[in-house]
Amino acid sequence: MKKLIGISLLGLLVVISPYFIGQQAEDEVRSMYSKISKSTGYDIEISQYQQGWFNSNATIILKIPMPVEYDTGIEYLSFVSEQKIQHGPILFTSNGFGLGIADIEYQVSLPKQLADILPSELQVPKDTLSIASRLAFNGDIESSTHLRAFDLTIDNALFSVKEAHLNSSMTMAGEMAMSGNWQGFTISEDNTEVLSLANLAISSKQKLIRGEIFSQNALSTGEVVIDIEQMSIHDLTSSAKISNRNSQIKLVISELDDLLSIDALLNSKEIDIDDHKYTNFNYQVILSNLDIDTFQQIQKIMIQAQELPEQQQVASLMQIQSLVPLMIAKDPVFKIKQLGLNTDNGAIASAMNFHFDQSIYDPNNPLSLVMAIKAQAQGEAPKAFFEEMGRVDELNEYIAQGVLIEENDNVTFDFNLAQGQALLNGIPVPLG
Numbered sequence: 001m002k003k004l005i006g007i008s009l010l011g012l013l014v015v016i017s018p019y020f021i022g023q024q025a026e027d028e029v030r031s032m033y034s035k036i037s038k039s040t041g042y043d044i045e046i047s048q049y050q051q052g053w054f055n056s057n058a059t060i061i062l063k064i065p066m067p068v069e070y071d072t073g074i075e076y077l078s079f080v081s082e083q084k085i086q087h088g089p090i091l092f093t094s095n096g097f098g099l100g101i102a103d104i105e106y107q108v109s110l111p112k113q114l115a116d117i118l119p120s121e122l123q124v125p126k127d128t129l130s131i132a133s134r135l136a137f138n139g140d141i142e143s144s145t146h147l148r149a150f151d152l153t154i155d156n157a158l159f160s161v162k163e164a165h166l167n168s169s170m171t172m173a174g175e176m177a178m179s180g181n182w183q184g185f186t187i188s189e190d191n192t193e194v195l196s197l198a199n200l201a202i203s204s205k206q207k208l209i210r211g212e213i214f215s216q217n218a219l220s221t222g223e224v225v226i227d228i229e230q231m232s233i234h235d236l237t238s239s240a241k242i243s244n245r246n247s248q249i250k251l252v253i254s255e256l257d258d259l260l261s262i263d264a265l266l267n268s269k270e271i272d273i274d275d276h277k278y279t280n281f282n283y284q285v286i287l288s289n290l291d292i293d294t295f296q297q298i299q300k301i302m303i304q305a306q307e308l309p310e311q312q313q314v315a316s317l318m319q320i321q322s323l324v325p326l327m328i329a330k331d332p333v334f335k336i337k338q339l340g341l342n343t344d345n346g347a348i349a350s351a352m353n354f355h356f357d358q359s360i361y362d363p364n365n366p367l368s369l370v371m372a373i374k375a376q377a378q379g380e381a382p383k384a385f386f387e388e389m390g391r392v393d394e395l396n397e398y399i400a401q402g403v404l405i406e407e408n409d410n411v412t413f414d415f416n417l418a419q420g421q422a423l424l425n426g427i428p429v430p431l432g
Contacts, residue, residue, distance in 0.1 A: 018054045018087035025087055025102035026051055028135055033060065039215035043076075056085040065307075077111040094132035095144055106131040124150055139172040147182070158188045166202075174208030176220065194236060199229035209255055210296060216303050217296060219260075223252045244281075245270045259330060260290040271341070276388075281341040288333045294326040325363035328356050328372075336377075343385050346410070350379030360419065375417040380410050402427055 026049060037044040048059040060081040066074050086093045086103040093103035108129060109115070115123070128150050133143040147164035166180030184197040206222030225248065232243035246269035254261045268281040298320055305316035333355045340349035354375045361372035383406070386395040395411065398404040404411040405425050416423045422431050 017089055021089060021101060022051050022053070022056055022085075022087040025085055025135070026056065028101055028139075029058065029085070029104070035212065036214045039212045039218075041216070054087055056087070058083040058085060077114070079111055080109045082107045082109075088137075091134060094134045095142060098134060099137070101135045101137055104133045104135065106133070124152070140170065142169045143167070145180070149183075156190050159185070160188070161185045170213065174213060174220070176204070176206045176208070176213075176222075178202065178204040189236060192234065192236065193232070194234045195232070197228065197231050201227045206253075210292065217300050219292065219296060219299075221253045221255050223250065225250050241272070241274055243272045244268045255292065258292050259288070260292050260295055261288040262286070262290070277344070279342045282338045284337040284339075286333070286335040286337055288335070289330050290332055291327055291330040294323050294330075297323055298327075324369075328361060328369075329358075329363070331355065331358055343382065343388075345384035345388060346382035348379075348381040348385065350377065352377040357418070371420045373417060373420075375415070377415040378413065380407075380412040382410055384409065386411075 029049075030046060033044045033046060036042070043063040045061045045063070046058060047061050048057070050057045060083060062079040062081070063076045064079070065076045084093075084105045088100045088102055091098050091100050091103045093105060107126070108131070109126070110124075125148075128148050130146040130148075131143065133141055135141055145164075145166040145168075147161070149163045150161050152159040152161075162183035162185060164180065164182035166178065168176070168178040168180075170176050180202050182200045184199055186196040187194055202225070204222065204224040206220040206224075208218060208220045211218040228244075228247045228249075230243065230245045231247070232241070234241050248265070248267050250263075250265045252263040254263075263284070263286050265282070265284045267283070269279060271278045271281055301316050301319050305313050308316065333353070335354070336350070336352040338349070338351060340347060342348075352375065354373070356369075356372045357374050358372075360368060362368040383395065386392060395404070399406055399411065402425055404413055414425050417431075420431070422429050
């Protein structure tokens with residue numbers, strides 16, 4: 001009998017709890033959109049919220065203002081999202097079986113202003129994009145996005161978009177993660193492929209260190225990695241073809257003692273340009289010793305300036321200039337760590353380092369900024385590369401002018417700038 005009573009009470013609890021959790025879910029949803037609206041500055045309105053026992057329905061309207069300079073005649077674009085909300089504690093709509101406050105399914109529609117003017121052949125099916133989120137009891141959010149394949153045909157052109165999946169998570173502690181893949185797209189004209197991207201994968205792990213999660217001023221550390229299996233371009237007019245394979249974009253942001261470092265790397269294993277093949281292209285840029293407080297002030301001014309008329313943006317520029325001494329005081333460094341690739345004739349490589357001489361720079365004397373700049377750059381390339389490209393005359397001219405130096409089968413350059421004096425291969429050259 002006691003077991004029967006216990007089972008009955010448990011069953012009653014399972015039946016009753018979704019109603020009360022549904023009230024909590026509504027509070028959380030309203031609070032979430034209020035925070036997003038406040039942080040981003042976008043107008044987000046919950047135009048309708050119908051709460052049921054096990055499920056609720058909501059209509060969310062996001063209004064994004066259109067820049068005045070575009071002169072579109074449209075004040076803002078209104079994105080409408082119809083949402084189905086399943087109440088916890090037992091959830092199964094998003095990401096399988098689990099526990100939490102709510103599972104939310106989103107259906108997003110194009111702004112009416114765009115839908116009204118788009119021709120029928122450009123209308124994307126409504127079920128093309130599926131988004132679902134799970135709201136945990138501690139406020140964490142897990143989301144999944146599914147883009148279904150679709151085709152659009154305009155005259156003799158075919159735009160074919162392939163399937164994509166994306167999973168993301170966000171914790172109340174400010175930890176954010178993302179992983180997903182997109183099979184890519186192709187654009188064809190007269191049955192000839194002119195632009196394509198195949199198999200893009202993205203992964204990201206970040207930690208919020210300043211600002212609110214949804215804010216444009218938010219600042220986080222961590223890394224983002226994007227891998228692309230292949231991209232290709234075919235110019236039908238000139239018959240030129242460009243493609244690259246196995247490319248990666250990697251961004252790493254780190255912080256130490258309130259100083260920010262940004263390391264961005266772009267590399268590609270193989271690049272084909274018409275009949276020429278290159279391998280191991282690398283371009284790595286590093287910014288270090290960036291004062292976080294000053295960086296965020298500049299970031300905030302730039303965001304606010306976007307909403308100002310052009311004549312008022314000059315004042316914003318002056319505000320940024322007034323912050324330059326604070327940034328330079330931390331001895332920031334800009335470095336091109338590597339820029340180069342391999343050719344059939346040998347390697348092309350270059351690097352650059354740019355910083356400020358603190359012993360020369362005087363915050364009270366703006367002219368000292370130019371004198372304080374220190375820069376070094378070096379590079380080399382095989383002479384046979386220029387010969388293959390049909391640039392022998394230009395190469396010889398650069399050598400005669402002292403811009404490039406012959407060293408065996410290569411040409412090199414060495415540039416230095418200090419105290420306002422530039423040296424190219426040891427020879428003084430004028431600036432400007």
